[in-house]
Ligand SMILES: Nc1ncnc2c1ncn2[C@@H]1O[C@H](COP(=O)(O)OP(=O)(O)OP(=O)(O)O)[C@@H](O)[C@H]1O
């Protein structure tokens with residue numbers, strides 16, 4: 162075997178020398194050289210046992226770097242940084258860190274299913290004769306993959322796919338994540354378009370104040386989703402999952418979305434429904450979202466008049482009344498409607514799980530709302546919004562997370578009092594308010610001081626809640642009395658009108674009789 166190997170090596174180097182001599186010869190005598198070219202090619206391919214594939218940086222579309230080249234660059238970056246002796250460091254657009262790749266003319270080996278392959282980074286330089294915007298016109302870079310003839314099947318059928326897949330994964334991991342929002346375009350006839358900034362929200366599941374068990378459940382649900390490409394395919398469902406986050410303001414719904422995005426390393430598309438003119442635009446926006454992303458519609462109950470579609474007649478009559486204020490309000494609303502979004506409930510349902518929703522895959526759709534009861538049941542049924550998560554007022558466990566995050570305090574004798582207030586007295590305070598109270602107000606303020614401030618605030622909140630309940634009851638009573646008064650007034654007016662009518666009729670009848 163050793164002698165065979167040696168023979169190949171010797172043949173290889175002899176051929177390489179021959180090729181080198183031929184190349185020099187061709188440069189001196191180009192016309193004669195061309196004549197011999199087919200012969201040399203045939204000779205070379207007969208004895209040379211290796212196959213080469215090249216992947217050019219720019220191919221096909223101008224100005225666009227080839228996806229294959231970028232994928233290979235990412236794939237090789239993990240090996241290059243540890244094995245290649247000469248490295249090149251680049252900042253690639255959209256990448257959050259430096260990308261290390263092997264320098265030109267470097268070679269590294271890779272193993273796959275017991276097969277060895279060689280990767281080489283190469284550059285073909287042209288002498289610059291004129292100025293060009295097209296970078297590849299002067300310097301054409303490419304990767305060259307070399308492998309033995311006998312491994313052709315493994316390489317073509319499996320290895321290249323493996324490289325592309327791994328490369329894509331590394332690329333996605335390295336990329337700078339983005340926060341997209343849809344803004345109405347100025348020059349495109351009110352067409353709304355995605356624009357983006359870098360997504361830098363620092364929230365994580367560790368900083369999220371919530372019971373540990375609930376957090377773990379959500380995390381494992383997310384992990385299961387992100388690894389279930391084949392499962393979704395098997396059951397014939399588009400690879401997406403819907404989450405409905407509901408709860409009062411300040412309970413961490415938006416924070417949870419940021420934590421989810423950071424956990425899964427997804428981009429976020431914050432969809433403002435009111436600026437989407439119609440269902441077609443909505444569908445276009447959906448098509449333009451990328452894979453591995455969370456599409457968010459915040460405050461879905463306020464986004465559109467989706468809830469109004471199932472209002473019964475009685476409710477509408479009640480609302481109408483006949484007082485001037487109500488009529489004015491309605492007129493203003495109709496005026497506004499002309500410019501308002503024409504996205505319908507069915508358009509939105511189609512957005513979530515119509516045929517178009519399957520393109521791209523690996524997407525999470527999140528709705529948030531303060532009032533879950535206001536939403537149309539069709540919108541949030543299981544299958545559309547697969548997981549409903551209630552974000553509620555701060556419990557003791559959630560408080561402990563905040564105390565640790567804000568004050569680095571994990572234990573204190575004041576905890577018992579806080580536990581009593583939150584669990585026994587059932588004082589309702591949002592994590593946002595708890596956090597605000599825990600935040601040191603001056604440099605060096607003691608943790609204990611902040612905890613005491615929180616206790617005071619909780620007690621105040623209790624009093625405040627009591628006052629609110631009384632106030633609400635009073636207001637409700639007043640409203641009912643007012644309604645009653647109005648009804649009586651209306652009935653009185655109607656009775657008066659009826660009386661007048663009768664009187665008028667009688668006079669008319671009398672008049673007719675006299676004639
Ligand atoms: N569960 C929580 N864990 C950690 N911080 C929280 C939590 N809830 C609220 N906060 C803090 O309170 C602030 C407001 O929270 P957030 O915006 O997530 O609330 P929200 O539920 O989305 O409110 P809204 O319904 O008004 O949109 C955040 O900046 C965050 O710091």
Ligand SMILES: [Mg+2]
Nearest residue numbers: 414415416459
């Ligand atoms: Mg929010």
